[in-house]
Amino acid sequence: MWAFLDTIMLLPMLLYYHFLCSVSSPLYSSSCQLQGQFHLNGMHKAGDAILGGLFQIHFFSVFPDLSFTSEPQQPTCHGFDVLGFKRAQTMAFAIDEINKSHNLLPNVTLGYSLYDHCNILEIGFRAALSLSNGQEEQVKLNETCVGIPPVLGIVGDSSSTRCLAISSVLGLYRVPMVSYFATCSCLSDRQKFPSFFRTIPSDAFQVRAVIQILKHFSWTWAGLLISDDDYGLYAARSFQSDLAQSGGGCLAYLEVLPWNKDTAELRRIVEIMKKSTARVVIVFAHDGHMIDLMEEVVRQNVTGLQWIASEAWTSATVLQTLDLMPYLGGTLGIAIRRGEIPGLRDFLLQLRPELRLNTNNGNNLFWEYTFQCRFAPPPPGWLEAGGALCTGQEDLENVDTEFLDISNLRSEYNVYKAVYALAYALDDLLQCESGRGPFSEHSCGSLQRLEPWQLVYYLDKVNFTTSFGDQVSFDENGDVLPVYDIMNWMWLPDGITQVQSVGEVKKSPLKGEELTLDEDKIFWNFESKKPPRSVCSESCPPGTRMARKKGEPVCCFDCIPCSEGKISNDTDSTECTSCPDDFWSSPQRDHCVPKKTEFLSYHEPLGICLTATSLLGTFICAVVLGIFIYHHNTPIVRANNSELSFQLLMSLKLCFLCSLLFIGRPTLWTCQLRHAAFGISFVLCMSCILVKTMVVLAVFQASKPGAGAGLKWFGVLQQRGTVLVLTSLQAAICTAWLVSSSPTPHRNTQYHNDKIIYECVVGSTVGFSLLLGYIGFLALLSFLLAFLVRKLPDNFNEAKHITFSMLIFSAVWVAFVPAYISSPGKYADAVEVFAILASSFGLLVALFGPKCYIILMRPERNTKKAIMGRGTTK
Numbered sequence: 001m002w003a004f005l006d007t008i009m010l011l012p013m014l015l016y017y018h019f020l021c022s023v024s025s026p027l028y029s030s031s032c033q034l035q036g037q038f039h040l041n042g043m044h045k046a047g048d049a050i051l052g053g054l055f056q057i058h059f060f061s062v063f064p065d066l067s068f069t070s071e072p073q074q075p076t077c078h079g080f081d082v083l084g085f086k087r088a089q090t091m092a093f094a095i096d097e098i099n100k101s102h103n104l105l106p107n108v109t110l111g112y113s114l115y116d117h118c119n120i121l122e123i124g125f126r127a128a129l130s131l132s133n134g135q136e137e138q139v140k141l142n143e144t145c146v147g148i149p150p151v152l153g154i155v156g157d158s159s160s161t162r163c164l165a166i167s168s169v170l171g172l173y174r175v176p177m178v179s180y181f182a183t184c185s186c187l188s189d190r191q192k193f194p195s196f197f198r199t200i201p202s203d204a205f206q207v208r209a210v211i212q213i214l215k216h217f218s219w220t221w222a223g224l225l226i227s228d229d230d231y232g233l234y235a236a237r238s239f240q241s242d243l244a245q246s247g248g249g250c251l252a253y254l255e256v257l258p259w260n261k262d263t264a265e266l267r268r269i270v271e272i273m274k275k276s277t278a279r280v281v282i283v284f285a286h287d288g289h290m291i292d293l294m295e296e297v298v299r300q301n302v303t304g305l306q307w308i309a310s311e312a313w314t315s316a317t318v319l320q321t322l323d324l325m326p327y328l329g330g331t332l333g334i335a336i337r338r339g340e341i342p343g344l345r346d347f348l349l350q351l352r353p354e355l356r357l358n359t360n361n362g363n364n365l366f367w368e369y370t371f372q373c374r375f376a377p378p379p380p381g382w383l384e385a386g387g388a389l390c391t392g393q394e395d396l397e398n399v400d401t402e403f404l405d406i407s408n409l410r411s412e413y414n415v416y417k418a419v420y421a422l423a424y425a426l427d428d429l430l431q432c433e434s435g436r437g438p439f440s441e442h443s444c445g446s447l448q449r450l451e452p453w454q455l456v457y458y459l460d461k462v463n464f465t466t467s468f469g470d471q472v473s474f475d476e477n478g479d480v481l482p483v484y485d486i487m488n489w490m491w492l493p494d495g496i497t498q499v500q501s502v503g504e505v506k507k508s509p510l511k512g513e514e515l516t517l518d519e520d521k522i523f524w525n526f527e528s529k530k531p532p533r534s535v536c537s538e539s540c541p542p543g544t545r546m547a548r549k550k551g552e553p554v555c556c557f558d559c560i561p562c563s564e565g566k567i568s569n570d571t572d573s574t575e576c577t578s579c580p581d582d583f584w585s586s587p588q589r590d591h592c593v594p595k596k597t598e599f600l601s602y603h604e605p606l607g608i609c610l611t612a613t614s615l616l617g618t619f620i621c622a623v624v625l626g627i628f629i630y631h632h633n634t635p636i637v638r639a640n641n642s643e644l645s646f647q648l649l650m651s652l653k654l655c656f657l658c659s660l661l662f663i664g665r666p667t668l669w670t671c672q673l674r675h676a677a678f679g680i681s682f683v684l685c686m687s688c689i690l691v692k693t694m695v696v697l698a699v700f701q702a703s704k705p706g707a708g709a710g711l712k713w714f715g716v717l718q719q720r721g722t723v724l725v726l727t728s729l730q731a732a733i734c735t736a737w738l739v740s741s742s743p744t745p746h747r748n749t750q751y752h753n754d755k756i757i758y759e760c761v762v763g764s765t766v767g768f769s770l771l772l773g774y775i776g777f778l779a780l781l782s783f784l785l786a787f788l789v790r791k792l793p794d795n796f797n798e799a800k801h802i803t804f805s806m807l808i809f810s811a812v813w814v815a816f817v818p819a820y821i822s823s824p825g826k827y828a829d830a831v832e833v834f835a836i837l838a839s840s841f842g843l844l845v846a847l848f849g850p851k852c853y854i855i856l857m858r859p860e861r862n863t864k865k866a867i868m869g870r871g872t873t874k
Helices: 002-019 082-100 121-133 160-173 203-216 230-246 263-275 287-300 344-349 362-371 411-430 452-461 605-630 642-662 668-702 708-714 716-740 765-788 798-822 826-857 864-868
Strands: 031-033 042-045 049-055 058-062 076-080 110-116 138-140 177-179 196-198 221-227 250-257 280-284 306-309 332-336 463-465 471-473 483-491 497-508 512-517 544-548 557-561 583-585 592-594 596-598 744-748 755-761
Touching: 042 082, 042 362, 049 082, 049 121, 049 411, 076 362, 082 110, 082 344, 082 362, 082 411, 110 121, 121 160, 160 177, 160 196, 160 230, 177 411, 196 411, 203 230, 203 280, 203 306, 203 332, 203 483, 203 497, 203 512, 221 230, 221 263, 230 250, 230 280, 250 263, 250 287, 263 287, 280 287, 332 411, 332 497, 411 452, 411 463, 411 471, 605 642, 605 826, 642 668, 642 716, 642 826, 668 716, 668 744, 668 755, 668 765, 668 798, 668 826, 716 765, 755 826, 765 798, 798 826
Parallel strands: 049 110, 177 196, 221 250, 221 280, 280 306, 306 332, 596 755
Antiparallel strands: 031 138, 042 110, 058 076, 332 483, 463 471, 483 497, 497 512, 544 557, 583 592, 744 755
16 A cells, blocks of 8 residues: 555656657647666567567666765666566467458557566656657647557556556556556455456455355364455455355454564464464465475474465475474365366477577566576676576577466466456457447447547456367456465475365356365365364254353354253354244254154054054954854853853954054043943953853852752843943943043143143043952952852863953953053053053963863864763762
């Protein structure tokens, strides 16, 4: 910024120096001449239209002493920059390629005027004025002053500060300027720089690209180092603004790197980096700043940092040394898009010096630099010191020089695109049809009366694709569609350094900004060979909320657990929210989920097994019933009261089937029916068993002398009536229970916080107790009676089987009560179903198993003689 202010102060002096007319009389002079002329290093080629260029051919410049006791001398440049010269030759190649094209500007020959700005603002400004106004020593006043301007547009400059100064003046006259290297976002201000364009993305996009890398690796805590110039200051301002808007992280520190080698300041900055918990360091600065910084980093041995480089030093080979790679290895950097320019190397190999010109010609300077020789006449003492003279016949192909390396064309590719942008704009202007033009009264521009602002109009509309496949167009701010390569500094085991592309970040009209990274190719300079963690505070785990630390950035916080029943579904959340009644927090407590519904279902394994067992028991009862009906005339069936046996088998079928009412989602009718059906079915079963026991006891008593009259009370009708009366009592209990306090379905949300248990509430505990108690009473009575007659002398004593069956029945239901009470949810229903099935199978097997065995397997024992055999009464 200070450089820009210095330029504004310098501007009046330069304009005065360049334009002041020296005349004897302002009334009678017919011409004026330049007060002075700039002596600049440059290359020129004639053509129908001229494009200007500003390049860094030298690193340094020396200004003479301004004592003003004599005419000041011109500044001199030294320190040849071979890469800057390569960019200038790339522009010459692009113009030569356009001139050979039959499709682009077919009837126009382009020329060029390329000047060296020597990496200094004052010389760059002089060069820009010379390009825009020409350097003719005398201008005739009586001419119409119409025609082709000295240059149609200027390709350059490489510095944001110089572009700020130059374009602020050229913009007043709408002279188009297309930079290939100036990235400051301040140049996107169309009000201040209306004719400025660039083929390199703005720092605003570079900043967003860095933020995308941070977000990709979840680096929310980073340090930022910037250079003390427009490049660094604008980048810092943009970075802080965009980082806050994206919510992608926080800055642990922000430090400005000094221009001069201030050891104390650098030591302070490195100590801050060393003490900080941030493992990521972002640097928007030039390679000169990094050289000074890294000397202090090495001195303090600060390792374990992940460096992110801006495009200004991503490709700086001066930093890729054996001493610095232990610290800078694994660096991720933003680099200008690499391109390919077919034919460029052959063009560069054709370069030859101009022997007729002085050694200030760019080709001659390059020749002397490359072959370490001097053209005649050599400087004093050159030959005496053993220096060689240049012949102009030296072979470029035998020299190892960066000049011929076209494997990594980045800034050169931007120069190439800038030249083509101006050429396409001029081509569109010349193809305008009269009466259909975009200017006033639908007029068109022409090469003979070309105004610079007309070319600016067409530059705004330019849209073409390079031979490499990149689309080139400018937005409303003069910025090109941005694209950057993501570079990684790879440190190989043998010490060789390799900077490789591991991805790209670009912006397209349809998809917006996209970051693509091939993480498998990235070299990480850490023992883990993985990306480092760089956060101030780890993200809060599920079920907790953030509590920010007072006086610290928002990325630094404590995590406080959410209370029960609440969630925190955002790592940046400072509050926990409650879930609705029918919802519960997920196991991670990051979102509300519907509570699980639990009941004994037909679709779960337990429900399927119980259903299958119930149906199996029903099927076995039907099979046994069929066997008894088929063999109803056999002694063993007739001897065991076949009618009661049939009734008992039917009641057992009902017992098996009633268990199905306990499976499935409880409803009002299933809750009312399940216990009634269960109670009545088992009472019917117990009634049949009790009557059978009573009949056996009566027969035993009747076998005694004088006791035969007792059998008349146990005829068929009496047996049926007894079963009916005993069952009717249970039906009455069930009816009273259902009428007074009926069982109902209930959604139990209290037993489990995360479940809704569907169950049947019994309603009246007294009714349920009477139902079970009545069944237990009949079972106990049957057991006692059967126990009394267990030692009847018959060969087939049914009382023994009834006694055994009642023991099984009692054991099952005695175990049922504590299991039922302690079982939660659906398992209470499963326990009841299991008790029903177990007791039913116990009765079925104990009462009918032996009989079926004899009927089917031992038919010789199914005779009256066998039944009455050894056990007949004497």
